[in-house]
Amino acid sequence: MEVTRRQFLKISVASLGGMMISQPLLSELKFMTRIDNPLDFYPERNWEKIYRSQFKHDYTFHFLCAPNDTHNCLLKAYVKNDVITRIGPSYGYGKATDVYGNQASSRWEPRLCNKGLVLNRRVYGPRRVKYPMMREGFKKWVEAGFPRGSNGRPPQKYFQRGKENFVRVSWDEAFMYAAKGLVNIANTYAGGKGQRFLSAQGYDPSMVEMTKGAGTQVLKFRGGMPLLGATRVFGMYRLANSMALLDTHVRGVGEKDALGGRGWDNYSFHTDLPPGHPMVTGQQTVDFDLVDAENAGLIIPWGMNWISTKMPDSHWLTEARSKGAKVISITVEYSSVASKSDEAVILRPGTDTAYALG
Ligand code: SF4
Known part of the structure; x- marks a missing residue:
């Protein structure tokens, strides 16, 4: 059936009238009064408090960020209901002074990176x-009295790294x-007997000689990233x-x-700190003030991807530029720093020394 526009309006008005009679609720409908500023007449604005209060905190505290890098940014944590809800820069660097009274520049601010922002x-x-854990095989090896083969090596069954479970122990047990x-290691590898063990295990004679008979020399300590x-x-x-x-007691x-033992330094080769320093002096350094870049021509x-690995210090490079x-x-890839350089020398990995020697 065809319905004309006029017929449709008639039906609609009649239907609406019928609804108003049968449904008193709809009969309450009124046209809105015209208003100039809708916000003045907004019926309910309490919901806005949720947004206003979501960043409120009970208290704050400052801390030194030290997840696994060397920047040690001084950050500020915001706590609500005893939970750290967010982290931000401290904005305190400009107030810092050294022992001579020299004041630091506020240009260090805001000092943090995306990792620090989500450290919570x-x-x-x-x-x-959250508690000490020990590789199960090592624990059993200690409990078995440090059994070793004829060349001094422990049986493989105690050293299934990556396959064994870790077991929870107390701090006292962990230290013990x-x-x-x-x-045990210092005693095992001390003196001529220890050197014979090392030779039997295939160590280079010059390495064995370098221990000078000190078993402590075979103890390796690596300041790996998590431990740092x-x-x-x-x-x-x-x-x-x-x-x-320990050596004074053992020998x-x-x-x-x-x-002492040996320090194995990963920083020397991944160049988060100046790699030339240990190459020349044999000792790593933490003195690496990238702020000085702005004094350089x-x-x-x-070999350093400064922008990616020194995030809070990358702005000094920008300011120097x-x-x-x-x-x-000079890099092996088109790194973040390379993309900001006037010139990028891309080397084949492992050819740095040859390049340096011309
Ligand atoms: S650079 Fe980032 S992760 Fe490193 S200390 Fe600073 S805020 Fe923390």
């Missing part, structure tokens, strides 16, 4: 290790097992040096002849 997720993360292990967060860069290296105290030598980041510094990066 690491604090509350399900994968956070670690100390027992250090003492807890102990800072030199914590593990200091622990390595302190093994000289009965005086302090002049006592030798030519900056050569060699804005002051006219020329940047030539």
